[in-house]
Structure formats: C-alpha cells, structure tokens
Amino acid sequence: MDVRVSDRLRPVATPSFDDWVAVRGASLLRFAYLLTGSQSEAEDAVQGALERALASWPRVSRTEDPETYVRRMIVNQHISLWRRWRRRVIPVVEVRGTTPDPADEVAGREVVRNLCAGLPPAQRAAVVLRFYQDMDYREIAVLLGCAESTARSHVHRALQVLRRELAKKDRDD
C-alpha cells in the first residue's frame, strides 16, 4: 500500500493541556470574572469551557489561538445560562445605585462594576472584549457570533449608560 502522509497531518509541537492551562488559566479567570461578576461563577465557567477544550485538545491545541476558542466557550456558556435565567427574571438595563465611597478610584470601580452587572450578557461581553481585551469590533463579532454592527451597537449602548452614570456622579461630586 502506497501510504502518503499528508503535510497537514504531520505532527507539530503543541502544548499539553496542563501546560497551557498553567500559563493561560489566570487570564481566563479574570476574563470570566468580568463576565460573571462572581468568583464561583467565573471558576465554573472556566472549568466548563476547559472540559470541552480537553475533549478536543488535539484539535484545539493546533489552532492558531486556543485561547480565543476557550473564551468563546466561556461567553457562550454565560449567555446561555443567562437566557435560561431570563425566562424567570427580566433584568432592567440600567446602572443600579452605586456604593458610596469617598475614594474616587473605588467609586469609579463601583460605577463600572454596577454598569457591568446591569448589562445583558452579550453587551457585557462586548464591553469586556473591547475595553479589557482590546479587541476590535471584527474580532468581537467573530467571538460573539454576531454581525460587526451588532458588536458596535452593544458597546455603544453600554457607553451611553456609562456616560449618563458618570454625568450623574460628576453632578453629585
């Protein structure tokens, strides 16, 4: 039998699952924390995504950017859970009252925390990807599985809410 090994199947050096998680795990947790706003939910989201990645690790590890794949899983899982929850509770897209704090830095952080907490998950994910991960709108659209215009719209709406809240804070100051 004339066996010809295809170039595309030639083995290439890929990181082991454990090595890759050791390097990228903290970054994934920070990302998931910004999406979920909770330590336990962040850990659950990352673990769920890593379980899936582990199942297909030979393929995933050969991709150009395994982290994008895992991030997408984290976002999808978060949005999916939120959709199920939304059937019972419809959150209002607005910034809830901020925790009073004399320190501007802490107050600013609380404004952002509350902004994120009040956003629907897709908007929240778009904000995190844009302003924490520094992704452009095309990359965000790919990762969220939406049109680029939708990604822009998500970010634009979140910024509108934040502007209102910051203006209110400035007036209060």
Next chain:
Amino acid sequence: MTDPEQTLREHLARLADEVATGAPLAQRARAGRRRRLRGRLGTAAVAVLVVAGAGAVTVPRPDGSGAPPSPGGATPAARAPDGASEVRGGYRLEVWRDLGVYVPATWGWGGAPGACGVFPTRGADGHRLGEGETVPGYVGRPVAQVPRCPKPQGGRPTVPYVWLGGHVPVGTVDLGGGWVQQTRSIGGMTVTVGSPDAHLRRSILTSAAVIPTGPCSTTLASPPTADEVSTGDSSAATFVPDRMTVCAYRPTGSGYQLVYRQDLDAGAAEALVAGVDAAPPAGEFSCVDASGGEWALLHLPGEDGGSRDYVVDLSCPSITDGTGLQHLLTPEDVVPWAVDGLNAVLDGNPLIDVPGVLIGG
C-alpha cells in the same frame, strides 16, 4: 467629564484583579470530564432506550419500567409533540432500511431467513455469544452470521425473535407448543415475530412503521461520502460533537442498502473525533476503489449547528474525514461506534485489530 472609554479600560482591569486565580483549573477540568464520561457510559450500559423520531434513532436511557411498547409506533400518541420520539420503557427501536420496530432492550441480535445463520449471535451489549450462551430474544436481519449455512435443525425456536426483512411469507404459522410466528408486510418489507406470548407479538408488530431515516439514506447507488458543514462560529479545529448517528450499509446488486442505524451519545462522538485525530493517515489515495463491500457513515451534529461526517470503508480498511483524508482504522477510532447490533450486520475486516468488535465476525 470623565472619558467613559478610559474609565472602562482602567476600572475593568482593576476589577479583573479582584478574582483569585489559584484554582486548580486543569485538575478540575479533568475531574469534571471524567465524571461526565462515567455518567454517559453508565447511562449507555443500562440498555433502555429513548427513540428519536425524525432523523434520529436509538439512544440508551435508563428507565426500568419494563412496559411493552404501546401499539402503533407511528401513531401520534407514540410521538412527542416536537416530533421527537418518546421514551418507551424497556424497549429500543431497530431499523432496517426505513422500517422501524420496537423490541425489548434486553434482546440480542442475529440472523433472519435469507442469509446463513438464523439464530442469535450477539448479546444485548453487542458481545459475541459464547458456546451455550443464550439471550432472552433477538432481532434478526437477513445478513449472514456464519460463512456457511448450517443444516436446518427443525423444531421449535428456543427464544423469541423479530426478523426484519426476512424472506418469510406474510401470515401466521403455528409452530407448536404454544409458539406462533406472525409476519406482516410494511412498506414492502416483512416483519416477523415468533413467540408464545400473544401480547408481545401484537405489541411488537403494531409498533412497526416506516420511519424517517434522517442522515442515513435508505439506499445508495455509490458508497457514502463524508461531508463537513461548518457554521460561521466554528471551524474544523473547534468542532464539538453533540451526538453521533451510525448508518451501516451492505452491498446489493445495484448499490448499497441501509441495514442498521443507531444514535450514540456525545461521549462516543467525542471519543471518535479524538480517535481519528490520533490515527495515522492512510494516505489520500491509498484505498480508492478498494471497496465493493461494507460501509459505515458516521454523522456527527455539532453543538454549534454544524456537522461532520466520517465514512468507514471496512474493506480498505480506513476511515475518511470530512476533508477527504483517510486514516487507518485503529481500536480508538473503531470502538466508539462499533457497538451493539452493528457487530451482527457488519463483518469487519481481519486487518483491523480490535478483538471482539467487528473483527473476527
């Protein structure tokens, strides 16, 4: 006024630093994965079935009710509102071409009139029956179970049976000793039930119906081909299978016909993907035109809406992925799908070294 974009960049980074990052993520992922796989294997081991309707077939599920199938497999009462078939406690769906019949899940598999070996050869878990080993009943297809036809033994059967597509005239035959054999024709195919239990015969016969074949074409003029359908959100590298449908084909005079169909769960599908990934490539042209024999089409719908097919040429032997690349058959890429009754309808190939599965008959 504070720049909102700058505010977000600054404070998102600070918020992100709040999270503790010491969790043993890799270990937890591995443990979680093991739990999921154990759960799935445990589920599969309890051979009670859910029956999928349009497009899907048998999915082992624990139930334990032991109730016989309700009459009229194709009646509205037997179908869930969304078109998917409902669970039938203790029964599984068997498919021959586009004929579907519910049979007790504890039954094994074997042959039917029309080919050599009209007796049970496999247990309910697909294992080859040993000398003197028996089963509570069996599903027979006119597919040779032995290379040479033994002399007819005569006498009454020893266990109940259902023959799908057997070469049997329609009607009722009194076999003596309370045993009765009844044969119906449905969609041009015969269904035969032999048992002393009239209720069982009636239940099985009335469950028979022509059903949608989903991803498995009933007949093929040429061997199946492997397709890969990607969605905008996925790529070949990120494909995560949701389940697997196994379609088994054998040659006829003019093409190939579906002789068996089964749905398997995500664990089996994931194991197959991993197995093919790890299998040595056979070379893109190593088996062209090699087969006139048995084929299996393995259809894997993905979690993201895409799908992937693998095609197995058992006379090559090789498994071809959606890109057309052939990989050698190995235990890792055969064991996930060569289960249950498939072992009674495909002979396999002595070149495939997977003892007890397809190989060695």
